[in-house]
Amino acid sequence: MMKKILTAVLVTATFAVSAQVKKAPVKKAAPAKPAAAAISLKTSLDSASYAFGSSIGNSLQSTGLTALNYDILLKGIKDAFTNGKLIMDQSAAQRAIEKQIKKAGEQKFAANVTEGKTFLAKNKSAAGVKTTASGLQYQVIKEGAGAHPSAEDTVTVHYKGTLLNGKQFDSSYDRNEPLALPLNGVIAGWTEGVQLMTAGSKYKFWIPYNLAYGERGAGSDIPPYSTLVFEIELIKIGKAESSAPEQTGK
Template structure:
């Protein structure tokens, strides 16, 4: 029985982020009981599934928006963190040398990307080698951020969703729609030799 209790816990755990009210929890549990008892349920399962998907997306977007507002309010209060005219938040840890990349340049960087909750979604460090790419070939906030330091420099970027992947993050990634991206970036070289 404990294994089934655990199974139920894992299924329901994914709903915690929805912050369901008592009445919403009752409705959810009724749906679970109806399915287990093979009673009730939607007449048109396909239409109902699409409705549920749209509802959940809207609910998650609202929750994400509130979390992002609170997160960026904290950043604004930190005197070490600056905001660019586009809305990129950044903290320069080390300036590096005087040569900066421009929008048409390429860069070699080490970086670690995380979400607001600390979930790591990408890291050149874990791959064991820096990444090389054109400044204009990455999400807008990252491209803007790598232009802030020279070789040997380090910068921390806080990229709001509109300067990241927006509503369409890469399929299969842990990045939610309109998710805030946090990058620790170490500039290795501007315009590296091919």
């Protein structure tokens, strides 16, 4: 009797194991990815072609772009180079380029944009600070008297410019020489702000990036998308007696 029971148990266990083995999924090996074909520069044309490609790539990368659809990029180069039919006209192509570069810049300098917006949102409620319709913020340090300049006027000013972190990038005070400049030839924040002033006044301005140097910045001292701080003293309204040197705000 005991022998029959053991035999029945062994048979049942064998079927159970067999069933589990049959149900186990069989893993298929992932297909091997084809290795990128090595490029051999056999001729001077090969070398020049690669050099042109890497040069174009470096130039595009310097705009802030991090990736492109390379197959379509090569298609565009080939169509233009072989006088093929272009699927975009020049104006549409220019708009597409500008849009993508702006998008890449906003992503790369997102911290600058956020810093400026956060600061201005808080600063607008500070004592004595006024905000114009354009987003320009200012505070009167000293009030003058008389007429206000127009955008077509030349004004003589003393000024100091800094980033939000306090880093100074320019100052006429340090040069001990006021500056004469046309108001319609400077950044929008200056053009608008100085027109609020009268001779003898001194204002402090906080200028959003879109009223300053925008997505391009200025040289190595003013990064793209920077909100700027200026203290400006309006000395005189009128034509300059001599040609003005290179100035900030331009």
